Amino acid sequence: MQIKECIVSAPGKAILHGEHAVVHGKVALAVSLNLRTYLRLQATSTSKVCINLPNINTFLSWDVAVLKQLLPDSGAELGNVNELDAELVRMLRKFVGVSNGTLDTRSMAILAFLYIYLCVFAKSRELPSLTVSVWSELPTGAGLGSSAAYSVCLAAAMLSASGTIPSPLSDQENTARWGEVEMELINRWAFQGERIIHGNPSGVDNAVGTWGGILRYRSGKITALSRVPMLRILLTNTKVPRSTKVLVAGVKDKMNKFPSIINPVLESVDAVSCTCEQTLTEMASDTPTPEHYNVLEELIDINQHHLNVIGVGHTTLDTLCQVTLARGLHSKLTGAGGGGCGITLLRPETECSVIQNTIQDLRDCGYDCWETRIGAAGVQQHSPLAVKEQQCHDFRQACGPSLGQAADLHRPPHDISFKVLGFLSLPRAWPILTLQAHTAVLQSYGAARHHSVSLSMWGT
Numbered sequence: 001m002q003i004k005e006c007i008v009s010a011p012g013k014a015i016l017h018g019e020h021a022v023v024h025g026k027v028a029l030a031v032s033l034n035l036r037t038y039l040r041l042q043a044t045s046t047s048k049v050c051i052n053l054p055n056i057n058t059f060l061s062w063d064v065a066v067l068k069q070l071l072p073d074s075g076a077e078l079g080n081v082n083e084l085d086a087e088l089v090r091m092l093r094k095f096v097g098v099s100n101g102t103l104d105t106r107s108m109a110i111l112a113f114l115y116i117y118l119c120v121f122a123k124s125r126e127l128p129s130l131t132v133s134v135w136s137e138l139p140t141g142a143g144l145g146s147s148a149a150y151s152v153c154l155a156a157a158m159l160s161a162s163g164t165i166p167s168p169l170s171d172q173e174n175t176a177r178w179g180e181v182e183m184e185l186i187n188r189w190a191f192q193g194e195r196i197i198h199g200n201p202s203g204v205d206n207a208v209g210t211w212g213g214i215l216r217y218r219s220g221k222i223t224a225l226s227r228v229p230m231l232r233i234l235l236t237n238t239k240v241p242r243s244t245k246v247l248v249a250g251v252k253d254k255m256n257k258f259p260s261i262i263n264p265v266l267e268s269v270d271a272v273s274c275t276c277e278q279t280l281t282e283m284a285s286d287t288p289t290p291e292h293y294n295v296l297e298e299l300i301d302i303n304q305h306h307l308n309v310i311g312v313g314h315t316t317l318d319t320l321c322q323v324t325l326a327r328g329l330h331s332k333l334t335g336a337g338g339g340g341c342g343i344t345l346l347r348p349e350t351e352c353s354v355i356q357n358t359i360q361d362l363r364d365c366g367y368d369c370w371e372t373r374i375g376a377a378g379v380q381q382h383s384p385l386a387v388k389e390q391q392c393h394d395f396r397q398a399c400g401p402s403l404g405q406a407a408d409l410h411r412p413p414h415d416i417s418f419k420v421l422g423f424l425s426l427p428r429a430w431p432i433l434t435l436q437a438h439t440a441v442l443q444s445y446g447a448a449r450h451h452s453v454s455l456s457m458w459g460t
Ligand SMILES: Nc1ncnc2c1ncn2[C@@H]1O[C@H](COP(=O)(O)OP(=O)(O)O)[C@@H](O)[C@H]1O
Pocket: 037, 053, 054, 055, 056, 104, 105, 106, 107, 108, 109, 134, 135, 136, 139, 140, 141, 142, 143, 144, 145, 146, 147, 148, 150, 197, 198, 242, 243, 244, 245, 335, 336
């Protein structure tokens, strides 16, 4: 079967307000981040399906003939874009050798991959031989939507390779986005991937991964917020690992146990999201005032308390809130909580020294902390050349002082060393990445020591 090779990427996300409540039909406000997951799909003639997942140290392959045995004999359609095929998931669990309640990170990623691969290609009754390689700038399992970015990339790549959706790239373009119809389809398949990884996702993360920007999300209804002020946000990763699946299930248990206590809290979170949206709209249509920022800060504090009440806080997140408040800044957890990441709102008048001191305080706690850019583009297809250039550019921006950027602006600082370590430890046969790393002491924002890295991807 002739398939189309492709390279795609999707962004991670931060939830401003509404995590967990959104699983139960309440409003969430979410923004895309400038940290992306990249996927390359290559056609091969090995009669094998290979998957390279360096972020979770997973490199696997299967014979196409073995995978074919998972297809129904009857020729009946496999999987439906609108619902998870429970029988196929059961078969795949058996095939991969995982039990029903597994939380193993690798198994979840493998199941999501096989599920989307089989469903998308089953229609042709001919499964293709291919290699899929995925790597991410996002920390996995930290609340920044890495599972959704992964699922969106899988869906976009399989749909594109199978010819179900056309390539959006024209001859001259290095990067392009799909139209609404295609994005709708990508989003639906990505949601099935999220279901496999999360159990009971709301769909907000895959929506942000697909459309990007700043979204209001409620029960599958996605509204892009076009009129919002440019917010400055610090992201902090406490580095405490946690599982979204477990935390979402924990909130459900609490709801079942104490419905009259927990339901009003989720209602209040909904009101926080709506009030925040209203405030952001006002700020965009008028000049933002200090009072607007006071409201945003109060909403952050209220929501953080609510998230603690529903049981998704963590002592490291309490520390984040206390440390930033000591510098006059307000924080809350983002994503599923229980560790992972938090966001801190920066006011326009917040002095640079305050930001730098706060970042240092948080690093002294052992956390990663960096200022991020929000509102990045949703899922994209790239030409191989574009990825190479873009990545080199991104890395230079993140690492080099010549462009006037500090390494801790816009990128998690650990990300750079993670990539160096991750890629250097790849097997020799690693097909797509080559890396050159130079350690340099660079002068930026004081005498910070940074690693300068140049990366060339995709087998150049
Ligand atoms: N780059 C990646 N490669 C492979 N699997 C990934 C990748 N990113 C995410 N995943 C999958 O998503 C899981 C993390 O999802 P989750 O617990 O929802 O955390 P989050 O979405 O906040 O990062 C990982 O355990 C893994 O199964």
